[in-house]
Amino acid sequence: MKIIKEIDFRFQNLDKLWERWNWDNFRYRLGREFRYVIPSELRLDNGEDFFIGKSSYYIKEYLNLTLQEYFDLMVLHINDTEERPKCKYCNEFIEFSGELARGYSRHKWEDSNNLFCCMSHRQYYIHQHLDEYPSEVRRREIWTQAVPLNDLRQAKSAMNRELNHGEYTDLIYFYRGTFDKDWLKYGITECYPGRNNHLHLTNDDVLQYTRSKACLLEYLIKLKFIELGIEDHEFIRIEHKDIFYKITDELIAYINGITSDQVINKINEINS
Numbered sequence: 001m002k003i004i005k006e007i008d009f010r011f012q013n014l015d016k017l018w019e020r021w022n023w024d025n026f027r028y029r030l031g032r033e034f035r036y037v038i039p040s041e042l043r044l045d046n047g048e049d050f051f052i053g054k055s056s057y058y059i060k061e062y063l064n065l066t067l068q069e070y071f072d073l074m075v076l077h078i079n080d081t082e083e084r085p086k087c088k089y090c091n092e093f094i095e096f097s098g099e100l101a102r103g104y105s106r107h108k109w110e111d112s113n114n115l116f117c118c119m120s121h122r123q124y125y126i127h128q129h130l131d132e133y134p135s136e137v138r139r140r141e142i143w144t145q146a147v148p149l150n151d152l153r154q155a156k157s158a159m160n161r162e163l164n165h166g167e168y169t170d171l172i173y174f175y176r177g178t179f180d181k182d183w184l185k186y187g188i189t190e191c192y193p194g195r196n197n198h199l200h201l202t203n204d205d206v207l208q209y210t211r212s213k214a215c216l217l218e219y220l221i222k223l224k225f226i227e228l229g230i231e232d233h234e235f236i237r238i239e240h241k242d243i244f245y246k247i248t249d250e251l252i253a254y255i256n257g258i259t260s261d262q263v264i265n266k267i268n269e270i271n272s
């Protein structure tokens with residue numbers, strides 16, 4: 001869909017707009033805030049450029065655009081919603097952050113050469129393209145060489161990080177399956193984990209749990225694999241298939257059999 005339609009007089013000004021404005025100059029810092037340009041090329045009333053503080057109101061008022069459309073035109077220099085950024089892994093469109101400073105990124109737009117729709121897809125992609133992520137390789141080396149105590153601490157902080165992503169009662173997914181031909185993979189995710197060519201899951205491999213149950217389950221599985229020395233950042237080599245299914249079956253049965261209160265007690269116990 002076109003953002004600025006051919007019938008809109010502003011359609012004629014887009015080349016000029018893109019020549020004049022970009023990420024480096026469409027805003028400037030004033031104290032702790034940013035000021036954003038309302039460029040003459042996009043104004044409905046043919047007025048001059050001016051800079052604004054509270055962006056969404058003026059962008060609607062003077063340009064009749066949403067923040068996302070404004071970002072597309074000013075920063076991405078696109079006029080077609082089909083050209084919006086897609087996940088490097090699954091090729092689905094990425095959600096707009098709702099903020100001009102972040103654009104389509106979860107953190108800062110400056111870091112946006114790595115855009116993924118969710119954390120799981122970032123992880124899958126990195127796993128397959130370690131050459132592009134030297135710092136991740138280093139992290140994995142540290143992980144696999146670490147003393148057990150350090151592994152436990154990392155597993156614990158990973159659990160708490162996921163718990164803090166939302167409410168304990170949110171419904172999220174636990175999954176386990178094969179990843180390409182050499183790996184087994186388990187994990188938890190907020191987006192339904194079925195849609196890619198690398199991860200093979202049956203219906204029984206995707207389970208919906210509350211966040212607290214899913215996080216505890218993942219932690220307990222990780223703990224087992226750490227004890228056995230076969231954990232590799234939530235990827236397990238295919239030769240451990242039997243033990244992988246045995247351990248995950250047992251812990252899924254355990255999680256299915258305990259109440260929410262027991263889950264919370266267990267999490268508190270782990271953190272104490």
Ligand SMILES: [Zn+2]
Pocket residue numbers: 087088089090091092116117118121
């Ligand atoms: Zn994705």
